[in-house]
Amino acid sequence: MSSVISPLQKARAAYAPKLPPALAKGANARAVEGKPTAAAGDVEKIRALFPENFGSPMVTFEAAPGKAQAAFNVGVILSGGQAPGGHNVIAGLFDGLKSLNKDCKLYGFLKGPDGLVKNEFMELTADVIGAYRNTGGFDMIGSGRTKLEKVEQFEAGRKNCEALGVKALVIIGGDDSNTNACLLAEYYKKTKAGIQVVGCPKTIDGDLKNEYIEASFGFDTACRVYSELIGNIGRDANSAKKYWHFIKLMGRSASHIALECALQTHPNAAIISEEVAAKKSTIGEIVDYLAGIVAARAAKGMNFGVALIPEGLVEFIPEVKALIAELNDLLAKEEAAFGKLADADAKIDFLKKRLSADKAQVYASLPRTIQLQLCLDRDPHGNVQVSQIETEKMLAEMVKAKLARMKAEGKYSGKFSTQTHFFGYEGRCAAPSNFDADYCYSLGYTAAALLGAGKTGYMSSVRNTVKSADQWIAGGIPITMMMNMERRHGEDKPVIRKALVELDGAPFRYFASQREKWAVETDYVYPGPIQYFGPSEVCDLCTETLKLEQR
């Protein structure tokens, strides 16, 4: 812990997160079961892989007088990248368990799933929890990216749980971590280990959601931080009137963050990867689209603007994806000869001559810095490091070159100066917004209720979140119900279907209906920073995505 607590953190610690009404009197609520469930796809395969848990009913909690429950110990694990509100899930879980029986104990496994396997843990007492209520970050117990998928790991975990008297695990993570939570639940049920497993849906990327899970936590807060900054930059652009800001936003595959930020701030352009993939756009077409907007604004005397670019874009452009695949093959095959070339230009020429004609053309169209990046910055396996590509700079440079050609043809006569930005780490550990503080606390509290009701293989679910919390519905969704089979690394695996931006979904359709106006007008919205105090219309918001989806 730091020696100094900021005034905001101090004041915010006192915030009491809202709970769904069914849990208002404690986690010992009545679990109402629905009909047996199936799977999102490949039903028979999922049934065969998860015979113990397949078919479990959906659960909804109803307020009920609490019955006495025996005390039991629980372990909690944070898995994967940080998302605002993780500490509140743990606080909700803690309070929920204590409402079941004040002698329940909560252990935090340290540094992610590794802590379970390697038996690194700490007891989470009321004092520990108290210091982290409503804070950002995962620093209470740390997180990690180890995947729980092997029997040796499951067995090591079982042994460590037994030593601590832990009868249940709560795994807070994204789609893969929840898939693995389901594998673990299945294994512990099959081997009669007596350890329940419940998951909680976390990821700022917003790609863990479906018919039953309305949102992954952290998405709201992270998008608000990025939108604060985009709004400020829009105001700066509209004041200075001399820069185009190309802003890359975190989100490795889905473009939910870019879309939500666009809905909040009305930029002049926002590229959505899923649309690029669906239209099979070329990089040249994307550059032409952006240059067209720059030129249209310049024609109206506005040589400034804001463009949003999703981090995962390059892998959604079919021709660039194909280029990268061929580069990886080529560099592996020609490693010796390539390695001998001393000069950067010689390396680029070497690749241009050996790539197939269409790939060579795409490669040649990229700025030199990106050409270099593609042949020099490789990972330990020799592969191109896609996440290192500075897409925002690449596009800014290519748009500039395109505008120069347009100028030569008399089709453009403005000025084009750029500033580039990448926002990601700025938002992953922000203190949770009221929405995320409430949602996370409720997810954790609901997880305690699911454990109290004896459930395993479930994901904690809080629904109707577009309404105020007194209308939220707490329950549990069998994880198998959200699964289908997908090809991963050459194998068919059971996975929770990743939610990409749906082009026929309400959020994208609304964006698409507005973007031409936003492109040529200056219609920036300035959301400002997250407010934790003050009028409800300022503090108690939910994302535009959620509002449009649930409309």
Next chain:
Amino acid sequence: MSSVISPLQKARAAYAPKLPPALAKGANARAVEGKPTAAAGDVEKIRALFPENFGSPMVTFEAAPGKAQAAFNVGVILSGGQAPGGHNVIAGLFDGLKSLNKDCKLYGFLKGPDGLVKNEFMELTADVIGAYRNTGGFDMIGSGRTKLEKVEQFEAGRKNCEALGVKALVIIGGDDSNTNACLLAEYYKKTKAGIQVVGCPKTIDGDLKNEYIEASFGFDTACRVYSELIGNIGRDANSAKKYWHFIKLMGRSASHIALECALQTHPNAAIISEEVAAKKSTIGEIVDYLAGIVAARAAKGMNFGVALIPEGLVEFIPEVKALIAELNDLLAKEEAAFGKLADADAKIDFLKKRLSADKAQVYASLPRTIQLQLCLDRDPHGNVQVSQIETEKMLAEMVKAKLARMKAEGKYSGKFSTQTHFFGYEGRCAAPSNFDADYCYSLGYTAAALLGAGKTGYMSSVRNTVKSADQWIAGGIPITMMMNMERRHGEDKPVIRKALVELDGAPFRYFASQREKWAVETDYVYPGPIQYFGPSEVCDLCTETLKLEQR
């Protein structure tokens, strides 16, 4: 204006900024004059250059029953880079003028000083003002960087003011803009133009302050936005425990922003340019210092951290400054031969061979990308573009190389992965904090009071700002009093002395007393986003710099 106003902007519009008590009943307050003043230095030269205004007394306002004043028209100009609160200065000026006489009119000259010269303006009515109260940005009337220093400009301005019946100008700007406001005041007094000129101290850089001007507006808000982000990143670093974040902060010359952000967030390292200059540090020494901290933390198992780097750093490193000067000369002289070299490596070699031995050595020590940047990215005059140098990446790369050497020598055995950031545009147009909202509104209102009192050549001054606003003191400082002569572009010029970080001042001394602890411990503070509602201890803050300076 945008079609959509965010909920926060809507709620915040209703905020009524606080005023110094002397102005609580209107701007028609009693101006109490002190003794005649001198200058900050070169007293006789300043007296000779400003015979009309030199020696004016300091002014302090006292609450007094308002006397009837005749209506008069005023023009306002935003000059230079954006700073949060500019719109509130204009709102305070407007309300102050209306309190003098409801028939006073306020005109905004558009796009900075150019608007005055070119007669581009708009009337600022109550409706216009109302739409911009407590908002960020300079988009109400725009800003510009034209310097008012020529008689032709002054005369064009006079003519345009006469046409509008404008009897007074308020110029909102940094040190240079206020210097020029003083030149303009002197000229208009000398030529009996009947136009008063008053300045207001603006700049996020915080370098316009002295014994009489406690702070420039915008510094508080901008530093809070950057500190919010640095705090979030610190939390992320401490959660993921795998990255060193090198964060460059805006501020072309002074390091006040980096220092204030360090005081707010307790990073593991913060470089202060003024200290680098005073110690005549080499770039190698800076790299060694940072690598030493990385190694010390790694030895304690912490392969993560946060380092702050001021934007203006490279020009404060004597050997790099000398290198850049020699490069500029060399490239000018050898332009033809250099231009013929097709290859990047050949260009670098060309420079290495022609630089003097010590400069060549410094040049050779820089990462290749920076070597390239220094010879390729030149401005229209052929000079190296210092502001384009990615200092944060340069240092990250050089620290990495240093750590590799230390590892080979057995002096370091950690992992070093970096993320780099540059924060500047994110904060310049943020909606003003309560401090800046109040301070700016008070500066504008005080400017109206100075005009009402018939003053010219003054800077609006609000003091005792470390206390609550009911103890603030409104007044005016003769601009000549803050001037001395400095060498600029080969000429001796009267200027307001730029306030750099003072190494014997309280803010730096406190930082220096803490930094060794912050380096090896993880003592991050998480200030969170600016709050506009809620408890006073969260909303009504002033900078750590100001608190330490005024203690």
